[in-house]
Amino acid sequence: MKIIVPPIKIQWIKTKLVEFIISYVDFNIDWKWIEPFMWSGVVWFNFAPKNALFCDTNPHTIKLYQWLNEWKIDHFDVKNHLEKEWKILSEKWVEHYNHIRERFNQDWNPLDFIFINRSCFNWMIRFNRKWWFNVPFCKKPDRFAQSYVTKITNQVKNIQSLMKQNNWEFRCQDFRETIKNASKDDLIYCDPPYIWRHVDYFDSWNEQDEFDLHKLLTTFWWKFVMSTWHSNDYRSNEYLNTLWNDCIIKTTEHFYHIWWKEKNRNPVTEAIIMNYKKEHICEKNDKTIKKNILQNKLIHV
Numbered sequence: 270m271k272i273i274v275p276p277i278k279i280q281w282i283k284t285k286l287v288e289f290i291i292s293y294v295d296f297n298i299d300w301k302w303i304e305p306f307m308w309s310g311v312v313w314f315n316f317a318p319k320n321a322l323f324c325d326t327n328p329h330t331i332k333l334y335q336w337l338n339e340w341k342i343d344h345f346d347v348k349n350h351l352e353k354e355w356k357i358l359s360e361k362w363v364e365h366y367n368h369i370r371e372r373f374n375q376d377w378n379p380l381d382f383i384f385i386n387r388s389c390f391n392w393m394i395r396f397n398r399k400w401w402f403n404v405p406f407c408k409k410p411d412r413f414a415q416s417y418v419t420k421i422t423n424q425v426k427n428i429q430s431l432m433k434q435n436n437w438e439f440r441c442q443d444f445r446e447t448i449k450n451a452s453k454d455d456l457i458y459c460d461p462p463y464i465w466r467h468v469d470y471f472d473s474w475n476e477q478d479e480f481d482l483h484k485l486l487t488t489f490w491w492k493f494v495m496s497t498w499h500s501n502d503y504r505s506n507e508y509l510n511t512l513w514n515d516c517i518i519k520t521t522e523h524f525y526h527i528w529w530k531e532k533n534r535n536p537v538t539e540a541i542i543m544n545y546k547k548e549h550i551c552e553k554n555d556k557t558i559k560k561n562i563l564q565n566k567l568i569h570v
């Protein structure tokens with residue numbers, strides 16, 4: 270299966286988990302896909318639902334996708350912007366990076382967001398409480414290669430082509446607002462910050478958030494699928510046995526590459542939680558997931 274990669278590079282991205290997640294999604298094409306924690310959006314790009322609502326409290330990722338969805342910018346703008354700014358960056362280095370970062374923190378321009386995301390230290394995405402980007406510069410000359418610009422502009426092109434074919438909306442809002450307004454013909458896919466594993470200001474998550482999310486997802490009639498962590502080398506997610514024990518849970522092994530170095534591969538057992546009783550489908554998936562992935566088929570039951 271060819272995976273569509275988003276135009277922003279982001280830590281904790283689920284690119285390698287897309288097949289695992291999608292294979293358990295029981296989705297009718299007439300329903301609406303609701304994603305309260307959009308982040309990079311890699312799961313829905315690859316699922317490509319016809320009707321969808323994507324939300325997040327991160328105003329920068331939402332604004333970027335809103336602008337692409339409304340065609341305020343396209344891949345030519347991204348190409349021109351990167352070529353122009355990277356040319357100056359290759360002469361002035363950190364001075365120019367800091368200039369663009371400052372401009373971005375004032376204007377919140379999505380083109381500058383793509384630029385700093387691709388020029389900063391290890392492609393980290395991190396903000397302070399005011400949503401100012403605060404990752405420092407990293408000098409890596411290979412970033413200015415024309416092939417790298419082409420790669421990013423192609424990613425933008427792919428996303429916009431999906432946007433053109435489908436009816437998608439993007440909103441910057443809290444998950445409670447998003448889920449409260451869902452209806453019974455919606456499928457909710459959640460990828461919240463993983464409890465006890467996130468510490469950034471912009472991405473904080475506490476027990477009350479986890480309780481609220483559980484209550485909202487399980488009290489009503491809609492179907493949901495949620496990603497979370499099951500365990501790592503040191504501990505387990507205790508909420509799976511307590512809070513979420515009324516749901517179906519499936520797991521898989523996964524490695525997150527944090528600093529893109531072999532020694533920083535973090536082995537994690539990932540979990541997905543579902544509320545609908547489709548055990549036979551889950552069993553079928555377990556047996557056929559590999560076959561279907563090899564044949565480039567998704568399972569829509």
Ligand SMILES: C[S@@+](CC[C@H](N)C(=O)[O-])C[C@H]1O[C@@H](n2cnc3c(N)ncnc32)[C@H](O)[C@@H]1O
Pocket residue numbers: 279281282283284305306307308309310311312324325326327442443444445460461462463471472473
């Ligand atoms: C771990 S990321 C999800 C990863 C993503 N789906 C992917 O695969 O690339 C969690 C996201 O939740 C968002 N978030 C944190 N708290 C939130 C809240 N209260 N309501 C909505 N979104 C929130 C963060 O901004 C972040 O984008």
